[in-house]
Amino acid sequence: MNGATPGPLLEVDGVSVRFGALLALQQVSLTVQPGEVLAIIGPNGAGKTTLLNVISGFYHPDQGRIRFAGRDRTWLRPPDVAALGIARTFQNVALFRGMSVLDNIMTGRLLRMRGNVLFDALWWGPARRQELEHRAFVERIIDFLEIQAIRKTPAGQLPYGLQKRVELARALAAEPQLLLLDEPMAGMNVEEKEDMCRFILDVNEEFGTTIALIEHDMGVVMDISDRVMVLDYGRKIADGTPEQVRKDQAVLDAYLGVAHD
């Protein structure tokens, strides 16, 4: 592979994950093309979050390989995965609750910072200049996600919908190539969902970030994704455009539980 003909950004190849007797993922394969928005859907317990955890390095597959930007990274740990340019959010918001919103987002920028502990400690010279540059970038994200008003608020005190937005901001601060969102709209009201949809599409367009997301709201999924992949009992049962998936009999069965002859 060379730069002239870019291949898929992420390739998951025949990945299986087992927890004791439970096969959480069975031979799941998946490719994510640069620049697309991919939705991963499926009933509860289908293995969606497990798949996300494997991609971000929190779990390692018992079988199969994962390649990112053409390089094998099956065995990398979460911090190293993050360093490659994969950022994520969590199903149950994982923010630094004691820190302000601004500090949370700045922390997301850590990977982009280089520096010298001594300069850091003295808050002097390059450290200061660097801090200001990063601060400028973070302010852009804050404007982008429209959270100017809460930047000094401790993250733990925010309502749930805003916490989700701050978590997205922290992930964006790392300027990831691939953004993994685990139920970014869970527990939100209609208005918050609309906002979040708009942000996800804007991120995809303006920053060119490739996005893979897990979501339960089918309306949302059909609206924002270029491609939909369906998991059921740890297996991939469908993969295609929203239109194709909507009509797929296996998907209808999985969701509605209808018995067919």
Added chain:
Amino acid sequence: MTEVLAGLVAPFADIASSPRFFAEVLIGGVAAGLMYSLVALGFVLIFKASGVFNFAQGVMVLFAALTLVGLIERGLPVAVALALTVLVMVLLAFAIERIVLRPLVNQEYIILFMATIGLNFFLEGFGEMVWGANVKRLDVGIPDTSFKVAGVLVNRLELTAAVTAAVLVTVLAVFFQKTRIGRALRAVADDHEAALSIGIPLKTIWTVVWSVAGLVAIVAGIMWGAKSGVQFSLSLIALKALPVLILGGFTSVPGAIAGGLIIGVGEKIAEVYWGPLVGGAIENWFAYVIALAFLLFRPQGLFGERIIERV
């Protein structure tokens, strides 16, 4: 009954009648308090970053002091001995991360706590084996004498210790609030998973934290050692750090400082003025009674984070 009441109230009259003596008691209390803060700070740092209550912090103070004295006794200049002691404490941090913490990642906190008890006994025995068990004198070149400021006696050694502790505490506070690593430390303290997901390696953070706790232990070891000699009872000052932590909150750096000062000053005043009423030795239990009161009425301490369990 009236006699007891009179006895309780009389000391206030003493305080009012000789303010200079009261100032001296106060200064002594602040000096002792800053030293408690320093030991408590070592606990807070590790607890914040890893959720581990490091039972071995007191022994680390002793171990640092023993190493320093041992190296000086072997004829090394103080500066060289100090540099080597710093190196030893940093190496110790690396070893602890590699041998104790890493294999126990994701275990229950109580198991990590047990591991630090083991570490406590190991360091105590190891220190004794290498440096011997006799009481050693640590001379840092500051005379244990006093001078007068506005008619108030001030001890040189205590003053130096207090200033050093204050500087160290300030530097650490800046380090935590302003630097990249400080931010990463706070991130790890708040949420391990989230910290990992944004690229903060836990191992590095733990090594840094234990190294810093080791450096704090060196300073505390020097100060206490210079005052009362380097001996095994030094590790017991960790017990005095416990009420400080309960008072200040386990997760708060400012809390450790305020807690130390309150207990240092409180117990000195209680001892000097109310001690005679009960035959003395208030200093030995005063801190624990305060801690008990806090546990009953404000278990999160003065500055600690209030933990509300979701049901």
